[in-house]
Amino acid sequence: MANKSTESWGRLKRANHAIIDYDDIALDAKPDMRLPFGNGRSYGDSCHNQRGILVDSRPQCRILDFNKQDGILTAQSGVLLSEILQILAGTEWFLPVVPGTKFVTLGGAIANDIHGKNHCHRGTFGRHVRRLVLKRSGKREIACTPNMNHEMFEATVGGLGLTGFIVSAEIQLSPVPSHYVLETKRPFGSLAEYLALAEESESNSEYSVAWLDSLATGDDLGRGILITGNHAPCVKSPRYGEPKVTIPFTPKRPLVAGPVLRAFNWAYYRAGARQVEPAIVHPNAFFFPLDAIGHWNRLYGAKGLYQHQCVLPFYTAPDALKEMLEVSQRAGHGSFLTVLKRFGDKPSPGLMSFPMPGFTLTLDFPNRGATTVALLNELDRITQQAGGRVNPYKDAHMSAETFQAGFPHWERLELMRDRAINSDFWKRVTARKALIPPDMETPEINQAPQPGIQTMHLKSNTTQ
Ligand SMILES: Cc1cc2nc3c(=O)[nH]c(=O)nc-3n(C[C@H](O)[C@H](O)[C@H](O)COP(=O)(O)OP(=O)(O)OC[C@H]3O[C@@H](n4cnc5c(N)ncnc54)[C@H](O)[C@@H]3O)c2cc1C
Secondary structure, eight states: OEEEEEOOTTOSOOEEEEEEEGGGGGSOOOTTOEEEEOSSOOSSSTTOOTTSEEEEOTTOOOEEEEETTTTEEEEETTOBHHHHHHHHTTSSEEOSOOOSOSOOBHHHHHHTTOOOTTHHHHOOGGGGEEEEEEEOTTSOEEEEOSSSSHHHHHHHTTSTTOSOEEEEEEEEOEEOSOSOEEEEEEEESSHHHHHHHHHHHHHSOSEEEEEEOTTOOGGGTTOEEEEEEEEOOOOOOOOOOOOSEEOOSOOSSOSSSHHHHHHHHHHHHHHHHHOOSOEEEOHHHHHOGGGGEETGGGGGOTTOEEEEEEEEOTTTHHHHHHHHHHHHHHTTOOOSSEEEEEEOSOOOSOTTOSOOSEEEEEEEEEOOTHHHHHHHHHHHHHHHHTTOEEOGGGOSSOOHHHHHHHOTTHHHHHHHSOTTBOOHHHHHHHTTOOOSOTTOOOOOOOSOOBTTBOOOOOOOOOOO
């Protein structure tokens, strides 16, 4: 067992963990002591369990099978999406859903049921998981699919790592002409203009995302660039390598504030406003622009950064979005990167998946202590009043009340939680409410077992 000081992507605090490999989780563990860990790209404390034991998935990083005919790929959970994409480069298959960074593990993508720029068309990552193998503490591996052990499947997809360790998964890939993307950039002058454009843009584009100039005020409030794209035929085979440039140290104060923040927003808007001709771009440039700079999170300074991502129902979004941008500006906290996307109505298989139909706004703030926390509380209040929810795997501060209002099914996940697993996030937002005694047995098994795999059906009486 090794000891390691780990950070999540927000770098708000370091946590001391012991790290074990997957092979050691057969050993009995004390309640609440463990947590599966991927590549630490979650921003807040959902991938931390202070003074606990992280089960490192990265050593489990083999591709187990790739059927090029049907586009079905099976891999161990510690493989990075960048490694999967490299295997797929040059084929006519692509991951159906990718987040804004390719350096996340397959297990992390499932446990957070991540979304991409194509939610309206493909929904979340979990929709494309055909089967996963789960290891719960002290038990044998079990296979879960949308039809077999389906309650455990639904709790595990978007289950924040709390139901057990995802050992491997089988995913359905999407057919594409190539990995390259025909990108179109279109400026819009206000929030209202974006809201009118967003739905229309999705009818002829697989991908759609808006960047907002967080400093624009008055009639320009919410102006930005709408970036859309479709996979395009291209004979080139892309490389999904490591960043070429890395921020080598952490400045004491954030570098993404004040004049830099203003200059960046102004220049990005001008540059986007000029480009009118669609262009074929490398997938790294279209999907993962931030990955070009290693450790870019250090630019937010020694105190780290908060990311606030909410989703708001369509009918309340116009007012709530306006209020959020205004509140951030009034607090003197322009967000460095402000992103707005539209979620469609494709249902997520996960009990606790974050997306729901509506608009999702993402704001990044350097941590300035109490003033930043006060702003985040305001953003949470607006989200809750608008009937929305805050993204758990970006969060590092929301109250139990805000969380439970946004995720009314949370108690069902608590019932399915592996009693040896917990996270700092989960302890905070559930206020440690004990629903079942920690020594309660795993639910009953009543399905025919497959060779080498223990299957089980949960006899919980919970309903969706
Ligand atoms: C620049 C950037 C852009 C991003 N863009 C997006 C985006 O567009 N859309 C989006 O949805 N997210 C986005 N994210 C968030 C990121 O995709 C998720 O947090 C992702 O789940 C992180 O994966 P990870 O492998 O780093 O897992 P970690 O952060 O290490 O862990 C994430 C969760 O998964 C659990 N977990 C990890 N491995 C396993 C396993 N084997 N079995 C069971 N549970 C496991 C952990 O316990 C934890 O709860 C972005 C993050 C960054 C840094």
